[in-house]
Amino acid sequence: xxxxxxxxxxxxxxxxxxxxxxxxxxxxxxxxxxxxxxxxxxxxxxxxxxxxxxxxxxxxxxxxxxxxxxxxxxxxxxxxxxxxxxxxxxxxxxxxxxxxxxxxxxxxxxxxxxxxxxxxxxxxxxxxxxxxxxxxxxxxxxxxxxxxxxxxxxxxxxxxxxxxxxxxxxxxxxxxxxxxxxxxxxxxxxxxxxxxxxxxxxxxxxxxxxxxxxxxxxxxxxxxxxxxxxxxxxxxxxxxxxxxxxxxxxxxxxxxxxxxxxxxxxxxxxxxxxxxxxxxxxxxxxxxxxxxxxxxxxxxxxx
Amino acid sequence: xxxxxxxxxxxxxxxxxxxxxxxxxxxxxxxxxxxxxxxxxxxxxxxxxxxxxxxxxxxxxxxxxxxxxxxxxxxxxxxxxxxxxxxxxxxxxxxxxxxxxxxxxxxxxxxxxxxxxxxxxxxxxxxxxxxxxxxxxxxxxxxxxxxxxxxxxxxxxxxxxxxxxxxxxxxxxxxxxxxxxxxxxxxxxxxxxxxxxxxxxxxxxxxxxxxxxxxxxxxxxxxxxxxxxxxxxxxxxxxxxxxxxxxxxxxxxxxxxxxxxxxxxxxxxxxxxxxxxxxxxxxxxxxxxxxxxxxxxxxxxxx
Numbered sequence: 001x002x003x004x005x006x007x008x009x010x011x012x013x014x015x016x017x018x019x020x021x022x023x024x025x026x027x028x029x030x031x032x033x034x035x036x037x038x039x040x041x042x043x044x045x046x047x048x049x050x051x052x053x054x055x056x057x058x059x060x061x062x063x064x065x066x067x068x069x070x071x072x073x074x075x076x077x078x079x080x081x082x083x084x085x086x087x088x089x090x091x092x093x094x095x096x097x098x099x100x101x102x103x104x105x106x107x108x109x110x111x112x113x114x115x116x117x118x119x120x121x122x123x124x125x126x127x128x129x130x131x132x133x134x135x136x137x138x139x140x141x142x143x144x145x146x147x148x149x150x151x152x153x154x155x156x157x158x159x160x161x162x163x164x165x166x167x168x169x170x171x172x173x174x175x176x177x178x179x180x181x182x183x184x185x186x187x188x189x190x191x192x193x194x195x196x197x198x199x200x201x202x203x204x205x206x207x208x209x210x211x212x213x214x215x216x217x218x219x220x221x222x223x224x225x226x227x228x229x230x231x232x233x234x235x236x237x238x239x240x241x242x243x244x245x246x247x248x249x250x251x252x253x254x255x256x257x258x259x260x261x262x263x264x265x266x267x268x269x270x271x272x273x274x275x276x277x278x279x280x281x282x283x284x285x286x287x288x289x290x291x292x293x294x295x296x297x298x299x300x301x302x303x
Numbered sequence: 304x305x306x307x308x309x310x311x312x313x314x315x316x317x318x319x320x321x322x323x324x325x326x327x328x329x330x331x332x333x334x335x336x337x338x339x340x341x342x343x344x345x346x347x348x349x350x351x352x353x354x355x356x357x358x359x360x361x362x363x364x365x366x367x368x369x370x371x372x373x374x375x376x377x378x379x380x381x382x383x384x385x386x387x388x389x390x391x392x393x394x395x396x397x398x399x400x401x402x403x404x405x406x407x408x409x410x411x412x413x414x415x416x417x418x419x420x421x422x423x424x425x426x427x428x429x430x431x432x433x434x435x436x437x438x439x440x441x442x443x444x445x446x447x448x449x450x451x452x453x454x455x456x457x458x459x460x461x462x463x464x465x466x467x468x469x470x471x472x473x474x475x476x477x478x479x480x481x482x483x484x485x486x487x488x489x490x491x492x493x494x495x496x497x498x499x500x501x502x503x504x505x506x507x508x509x510x511x512x513x514x515x516x517x518x519x520x521x522x523x524x525x526x527x528x529x530x531x532x533x534x535x536x537x538x539x540x541x542x543x544x545x546x547x548x549x550x551x552x553x554x555x556x557x558x559x560x561x562x563x564x565x566x567x568x569x570x571x572x573x574x575x576x577x578x579x580x581x582x583x584x585x586x587x588x589x590x591x592x593x594x595x596x597x598x599x600x601x602x603x604x605x606x
Contacts, residue, residue: 042345042401073374077398091394095380098345120384204457 008198018286025124035137035201041049043097133172159237189295192224196238225265311501315494322591328427338440346400427489436475462540488598499541526567
């Protein structure tokens with residue numbers, strides 16, 4: 001077996017962690033959104049790929065981001081110098097980003113830089129940056145364009161959202177390793193991340209929708225709408241901007257032409273649905289949802 | 304009064320600290336060598352100006368470099384990623400360098416970036432980067448050229464030295480604030496730093512020797528040779544490369560045409576000498592040496 005999970009932040013990362021339990025490290029490839037990447041503090045910070053990696057390695061801190069037990073000495077040092085620290089980053093997290101930027105400056109590709117650093121961290125499974133090429137998500141709100149991290153942190157992700165763009169996506173290409181993994185996959189799962197700003201940048205890469213549609217494997221999405229609500233992040237405002245209702249039905253509409261089925265805790269019309277509980281509150285529920293999702297995909301494949 | 308101290312690393316920094324006690328923060332300007340500067344870890348690290356600043360602010364750690372009580376979480380994080388950490392830097396020190404590089408990248412000049420950050424650290428007196436322009440000292444040993452920090456750390460400063468060059472110095476200019484301070488000074492003191500690789504880059508700036516020779520103030524050097532020995536660093540190997548003996552006499556020869564007198568604990572021929580103890584082992588001896596040096600300079604001025 002070989003399962004590819006497309007992931008943004010927390011929802012996708014949790015599902016990937018469950019899938020790791022189900023299929024094992026040799027059979028899991030996570031394709032992570034790099035549209036949130038930001039260069040700051042002399043570091044290349046990759047929030048989504050790193051979040052997935054920290055989840056896979058059981059290194060995620062209980063605060064929900066960053067490395068477990070990390071310290072914040074450099075941020076304290078910056079504050080002491082009068083810097084307004086809007087983007088908080090732990091010391092070991094910063095070391096990761098500093099070393100990544102050094103590698104990129106030396107000419108190493110983003111996929112290889114991520115992969116080697118994840119190896120050093122002992123991350124099981126493969127986490128692939130979606131593209132070697134830079135893509136930078138921007139959100140328009142309150143009359144101005146915000147780089148995504150600034151929107152999420154500085155503006156706390158508050159809508160209404162007036163625009164979304166993925167700078168660089170037009171000329172970016174899916175990484176070769178990503179296309180290869182999609183071609184070889186037994187199942188492809190779109191994790192329960194924000195369809196517009198987390199999965200959106202992956203799907204916006206030229207050739208990506210075609211690669212997914214043309215893959216031999218079934219493609220299933222897991223809805224991020226749980227009990228009619230969004231667990232985390234500005235998904236509701238994003239769906240509103242996209243002209244879709246914030247429901248599994250709306251999510252299915254965003255993914256139309258890409259997915260063969262959807263996993264949700266509510267009914268969806270017009271495509272195969274696995275209706276099941278989708279809240280991932282602990283290891284058992286993460287594993288359970290991953291297991292059910294994979295079985296659903298396999299069932300779709302055998303039809 | 305207004306005293307200008309030219310300084311490299313530890314020796315110059317200690318004397319500057321003593322001079323601060325003697326003349327007070329309003330009357331002290333330290334011109335610091337930036338030939339040791341290095342870009343590393345996404346930071347602009349300025350070893351000599353920072354060492355002086357940390358000494359002036361009583362923030363120097365007892366290990367002899369870096370900020371008192373600083374932690375090393377990021378370096379630990381880099382090592383955990385397999386990085387060979389040849390240049391050790393504390394977390395708050397790193398924050399300083401990260402913020403400095405950010406300012407430089409945004410277009411702020413080196414002198415202003417230093418000055419504002421020193422202000423934030425609460426450093427008394429003024430520490431001026433010698434030039435707005437980059438100068439990078441390289442030392443040749445064992446058949447290859449070493450950037451200075453790599454020579455000092457990777458090679459532990461071991462000679463014999465086969466060459467010294469100050470990349471960029473030909474086109475660098477002394478900072479306007481430096482020339483102004485020299486013009487306004489009552490006394491100019493060359494601190495007991497390495498004459499070749501610490502003070503050398505300052506004197507190599509086009510117009511600097513002329514500015515010192517043409518200043519109304521007397522220029523006196525404090526010999527770094529104490530009890531016939533060098534307290535710290537590769538001064539002996541540097542003097543040998545320069546074809547000078549490692550003595551106050553040799554130091555006077557290196558500074559010929561620039562200084563009006565020398566402070567040393569041994570006899571020197573051919574120019575006015577203040578022979579006195581020059582070991583600065585504590586606050587009292589630093590203040591004493593600074594006080595005597597200033598009195599000597601004043602006596603030279605009144606001749």
